[in-house]
Amino acid sequence: MTDHTAEDFQDVYVRIQSDLVVIGDSIMTDRHHASNGNYEDGDPQNQIGGIIPAFPLSGWLRHGVESVVQRYGSTACHPGEANANFKKNGVYERDLEGGYHEKGACINEQPAADGCVVFDLFGGFGGIPGKVMRRPIKFNPVRSSVDYTRGQAEGHYRRLNRNIVSRNRADGREPLRNAELDAVANLDGCWHLSFREPKPEFLGVLCEAIDFLDSHQTDFMHQLGGARNFGAGIVDAHVINPLYDDRELNRVFDRGKTERT
Numbered sequence: 001m002t003d004h005t006a007e008d009f010q011d012v013y014v015r016i017q018s019d020l021v022v023i024g025d026s027i028m029t030d031r032h033h034a035s036n037g038n039y040e041d042g043d044p045q046n047q048i049g050g051i052i053p054a055f056p057l058s059g060w061l062r063h064g065v066e067s068v069v070q071r072y073g074s075t076a077c078h079p080g081e082a083n084a085n086f087k088k089n090g091v092y093e094r095d096l097e098g099g100y101h102e103k104g105a106c107i108n109e110q111p112a113a114d115g116c117v118v119f120d121l122f123g124g125f126g127g128i129p130g131k132v133m134r135r136p137i138k139f140n141p142v143r144s145s146v147d148y149t150r151g152q153a154e155g156h157y158r159r160l161n162r163n164i165v166s167r168n169r170a171d172g173r174e175p176l177r178n179a180e181l182d183a184v185a186n187l188d189g190c191w192h193l194s195f196r197e198p199k200p201e202f203l204g205v206l207c208e209a210i211d212f213l214d215s216h217q218t219d220f221m222h223q224l225g226g227a228r229n230f231g232a233g234i235v236d237a238h239v240i241n242p243l244y245d246d247r248e249l250n251r252v253f254d255r256g257k258t259e260r261t
């Protein structure tokens, strides 16, 4: 049995699997490489890859961490500033009664504290970065081009079209506009997180948060991205053993592929 220190857990990979993820309009695609000048959205031959930005992934993870902290009876840093918009709706006050403390209040405690684990991980005001770096996920439809050890995923870019029709009876369901959604179908891969400063409690809370998100994957609150009422954003997630080396990590994704070495 080898002894391990927190440094062994500087980089952590989270397995993410989802039938459909809709990240608003913020999926960046490399379709210009694939289109050769005649790109068709619906063509299944399109070999379009892209990037899922870290921002929605981070919000999803943060919600999981907040829920874990609250289940242990603590309050979590509120993700937003106590600004006028929140105040107007009474949302901020309601949150403060429902398991949150004011953002950053935890670092102003006496004696001076490091802040709660949510603040420590995700950061807060201006100059204070979170200690977990959340990377974007690069996806590619061709599995052999996916490098799981670099936090990549197999995923198939899709553009969904929706006709928004008039709800006014007299209009006879006249289309008002066409909405296009960028989506990634059959996503399966790794999300790479790294701790700027590894602490054992970070790994603990991360594992619990991912477990929580996995077991609450169909809760509206804990789905990822948009179009959640339509079945998007249901994510199977688990932390991959951080002690795996690259070969072992690749084997996690090795679905019947024979090794060619």
Ligand SMILES: [Zn+2]
Residues within 6 Å of the ligand: 076, 077, 078, 101, 103, 104, 105, 106, 107, 115, 116, 117, 118, 119
């Ligand atoms: Zn806090």
